[in-house]
Amino acid sequence: MTHAVSRLRAQRLARCTKPFVARGSRAPRCPRCRVIASYCLCPWRPQVAARSSVCLLMHDVEPLKPSNTGWLIADVLSDTQAFSWSRVEVDPALIALLDDPQFQPYIVFPGEFVEPQRVTLQVAPAPGKRPLFILLDATWNEARKMFRKSPYLDRFPVLSLTSDQLSRYKLRRSKRDDHFCTAEVAALCLELAGDQRAASALDTWLDAFSAHYLGAKYQLPVDVDDELHQRLQAFGPA
Numbered sequence: 001m002t003h004a005v006s007r008l009r010a011q012r013l014a015r016c017t018k019p020f021v022a023r024g025s026r027a028p029r030c031p032r033c034r035v036i037a038s039y040c041l042c043p044w045r046p047q048v049a050a051r052s053s054v055c056l057l058m059h060d061v062e063p064l065k066p067s068n069t070g071w072l073i074a075d076v077l078s079d080t081q082a083f084s085w086s087r088v089e090v091d092p093a094l095i096a097l098l099d100d101p102q103f104q105p106y107i108v109f110p111g112e113f114v115e116p117q118r119v120t121l122q123v124a125p126a127p128g129k130r131p132l133f134i135l136l137d138a139t140w141n142e143a144r145k146m147f148r149k150s151p152y153l154d155r156f157p158v159l160s161l162t163s164d165q166l167s168r169y170k171l172r173r174s175k176r177d178d179h180f181c182t183a184e185v186a187a188l189c190l191e192l193a194g195d196q197r198a199a200s201a202l203d204t205w206l207d208a209f210s211a212h213y214l215g216a217k218y219q220l221p222v223d224v225d226d227e228l229h230q231r232l233q234a235f236g237p238a
């Protein structure tokens with residue numbers, strides 16, 4: 001079973017001139033969920049349908065990082081697409097996706113860095129169109145550069161998440177910090193588009209991934225009968 005981000009990872013690994021060494025444990029990782037095999041969370045992976053779709057533009061080594069959360073989006077939404085970002089060339093498949101008439105693309109980016117006329121706070125595609133959320137999966141500095149240096153994105157509206165939406169999400173999820181990872185941003189976008197079930201599957205999957213990832217990191221047991229794993233099972237088998 002592969003998805004867009006795992007395929008991107010394989011392509012990126014093939015281009016590596018020296019082996020990519022992930023930080024942390026040297027124990028073998030499950031190739032599917034990237035967690036150390038004894039902490040594998042694959043049996044709980046939810047897969048749900050959504051009206052919206054996600055397109056990840058990933059910065060260079062992002063697909064190789066075991067902690068990358070764009071991967072989790074592709075786990076949950078099987079039609080997620082992922083492309084490696086480059087300043088000098090653009091994948092024709094990305095342009096074809098952006099031109100696909102079934103989609104209304106939105107670039108998700110903070111509005112304060114964009115001309116006001118491009119900014120939208122709502123997801124309201126024309127009738128019959130599915131929202132396509134373009135997420136820049138990178139560090140903040142990389143994402144700013146990607147945004148500036150991708151002229152093929154200039155024609156699309158910029159969906160800016162408001163501080164209200166962000167703080168409500170933070171409160172609901174008992175988040176302590178102001179950093180929103182790519183999977184969290186995607187969950188918020190899905191929610192805005194009315195894809196509530198997909199949003200909550202993704203949030204729950206992110207929680208489970210964090211629990212297993214940290215369990216493996218600190219060699220602590222993970223209770224797979226807890227409320228979190230039960231909620232995941234409620235989304236049905238993968």
Ligand SMILES: [Zn+2]
Pocket residue numbers: 030031032033034035040041042
């Ligand atoms: Zn696994």
